[in-house]
Amino acid sequence: MDYDKLGLMMGLEIHQQLNTTKKLFCPCECELTDKKPKYRVLRYLRPTQSELGKIDRAAFEESRRELTFLYDAYPHHTCLVETDDEPPHPLNQEALEIGLIIATLLDMQVVDEFHTMRKQVIDGSNTGGFQRTGLLAIQGHMETPYGKVTIENLCLEEDAARRMGQRKGKVEFRLDRLGIPLLEITTDPSMKRPEQVREVAYQIGQVLRSTKVKRGLGTIRQDLNISIREGARVEVKGVQDLDSMEQLVKNEVLRQLKLLEIKDELQKRDAQVEDKIHDLGEQLKDTESKIIHKAIKTGGKVLAIKLKGYRGLIGKEVQPGRRFGTELAGYAKKMGVAGIFHTDELPAYGITSLEVEIINQFLEIGEEDAFILVADEKDKARNALEEVQRRAEMAMEGVPEETRKALDDANTEYLRPLPTASRMYVETDIPTQVVSKELLGYVQANLPELPKEKEARIIDGYNLSEDLAHQLVRQNRVEQFEEIVAECGVEPTTVASLLAYTLKELRREGLDVENLSDSLKGTFKLLKQGKISKDAVSEVLVGVLKENWTPEEAAGNLNLLMLSEENVSTIIVEIVSANENLITERKMGAMGSLMGMAMKELKGKADGKLVNKLLKEEIQKYLQ
């Protein structure tokens, strides 16, 4: 695909959880819990007007779904602030400071006075019906090999509640995540290449990692804004890994191109969406389609609409394995129905060709016309078809602005319309806060070491390889490394390689290596004192983790303590005398085989250099 010609533009939005002791607006800890909730709170949400008297379109659409929200709550893990039964406490200053550090590292301009806003979100993910957020800094810059990128905004905001599931119009959330401080970093939409987006994401990630941010799954989330010249801005939520991003961009561009083709064809055919919603209960009363049969039996309706000029286009593929019909169904499903039936896939699903013919006749479907069928409770089915009509109308205009969700197969699916600025109004419960020159000065004078700087410093200071240094930085183990080296006096490369590689292997074996801290030092002290060999370190640690031994106990119990030179010597004398023939035959050439035998017997209990030296002496003695 020629992205330049298509006018591809991308922007990146990164959400990073901060590792503060308290949440942004209450004193609860910032940890998730898998404990069974003690109680549940049931709530509804209704859209409200902004201070300018407007209702946000995303909020309005969400409200049409009439969902019930259930929140998992705890007596100690969560508090009344999360259940929206107590006003927010003052802004967490630790989070604000971390925000200022990041803003400075990203070369951004910090606002003079921070205003907490309410961003209306009524999908239930926030108990108040809004996310608290504030603009902290603007206009940063980042150099990339593909050109300069502007970091538009840095916002400090609260994370949403964790969605646990949905059952029959009831959406379940857990309050543990609600209120964890987040930084939202947004670039301008100037990026033209997926590689550039990756580079920017990587660089921002590096900056974030230099401060107190959370690590691990779900603690950083990326959204991507994508548009092509003739298309529209689409915000793709939850781009999990940057490796699949290229395919995702490709699929989204493809979708926009296909939607544009559909638009052209619809205009050519002078297509039209008819308003009327028809009841097909009579026509389909004896159908064998299980879905329709069940809907009718349980008092529901089979409703249909006519789309003039849409035949063939609904079945047109817009992304690998996804059709324009899937787009229409996405809108319908938002109203709670399981899906839609459309002309281009029928007869199928138990709907016979005779029934299709009957429907065609009843709706006066012409050669180029299509129909869409929904079977469900009356209101749901009607709302769903109204949504399909709305989406079908948009198809004549081209690509709609949407928020979409990234799928595992690098496709995207419809979530909601893009929100408007009308969803923002002031959070009146939090006073505005002046960012003082003193605070900013303090932050600027105490900036953390950036990962790149840290890497360079330990390569220089400890004579580490680039790869080792990089691994230590990536795994956030530099501090631990420096502490062990300083305290135990062991050769830095040995420590680094254990931390960077051996621990990773042990973890892969299912051992909890994060609990090692003091035992690590104990083990390295044994090494320094010559009580164990380098080779024995990993085995000692396994003993510590599996059996709960001290490093000394592990070394003793596993028979890993080094032998004295005398004992080593005795064993070597034994080996030499058992292999006199070999030595007579090969002279010093027997060294290799004998060394192998010696190390096998002495593995982990004697230093290889010592064994080598003693063996050489003993062979020479024999040969003389």
Place this chain on the structure above:
Amino acid sequence: MSYRGRAKQFLESQNISIGDMISIKKETVKYRGMLLDRAEDADQLHIVLKMDSGYNVGIAIDGAEVELIDKGEKPEINLPPLDIQRDPEKKDVSIISTGGTVASVIDYKTGAVHPAFTADDLLRATPELLDEANISGKAIMNILSENMKPEFWVQAAQSVADEISGGADGVVVAHGTDTMHYTAAALSFILETPVPIVLTGAQRSSDRPSSDAFLNLMSSVAIAKSDIAEVTVCMHSTENDNQAHIHRGTRVRKMHTSRRDTFNSINSPPLARVKEGKVKIIDKNFHYHKRGECQLEVNDSLEEKVGFIKSYPGITTELLDYHIDKGYKGLLIEGTGLGHCPDHLIPSLQRAADEKIPVVMTSQCLYGRTNLNVYSTGRKLLTAGVIPAGDMLPEVAYVKLVWALGQTSQREEVKKIMQTNLKGEINEKSSSKYFLRDYGE
């Protein structure tokens, strides 16, 4: 506008007013957005800009250069008046708004939540009310409930009475929650009512999607249509958004600063529960006045000069003497335990009795009733003429004393009124059912 001092000068010198699109250039940064007004209590060194993204930021005027991009009109919420057709099949319910969180909106000027809602706004925000009844709305005052005064109780009572004599089948009073239980008690004593009078409010303001106002209003309208012809308070009964309790106006108290189920009936069960629009009486043994049982009557003379004093270990006689010196006509004491105060106050209480000032004793325990015969202090208080209030809540007894002194100035007469159950405020019998605590044990 609320800009003052330097910020005001700065804006005026550039001929910039609220609602204008402006750009502000500073040494290293440039902002673009619409000028918003600033809270009255904020400093005068910053101006507020709404950026295109919807975010507000404060910008220090120090070193700022401002440029007008577009002269804007000050945005206002300006909605057309409602045109509602009356449905003869439905009951007529009047909603009277006095202000407070249930009827509040963000004030564009200050950014604060303000009681600026009209009854029309209420309907616009909650059109579902119209499915339940013919609603006529009226905003009679616009104050936060902490600013309520006895004279406003009278004003509210008269408006309610006007609605009833105008044919309303029930009246809902939207009220701030802080002193809702005082107003509820006041309306209970002032009015004899043939129809339900329901006070309701919200703990989360109606400008937020999670406001409790919707359920409270819907449930109140259900009660206004019911046969419970008493003054009641209708609010959430749990933290959930699916049911409300109806409390008798003389038995209810705000018990939590912020929870939506803040109102509890004390020494009594709630009258009823409303769930999905259906009203269910909670205790069948509980007598209540039914629709049409009595004629509308307004007894609205009050005596505002009543003192409300809480007894505490460090209290001195000065507090009592001050009220007596200042000519207070009655004193309500929130005593400790069974209804006590330190016995060094007794000479001052005796003085009040000598000056014919009724002194009424309630308990800060809230739950349970006074009994001044158990301890010697209590008996001394009785001898000094103190009037025990039984199981009446302190706030209710205060309101009742304000009302009783409006009806008569005779101390003996006041005593009789205070000790007679008029509106369910006194119950002779205490039930073990009415004392709640839940530690999740």
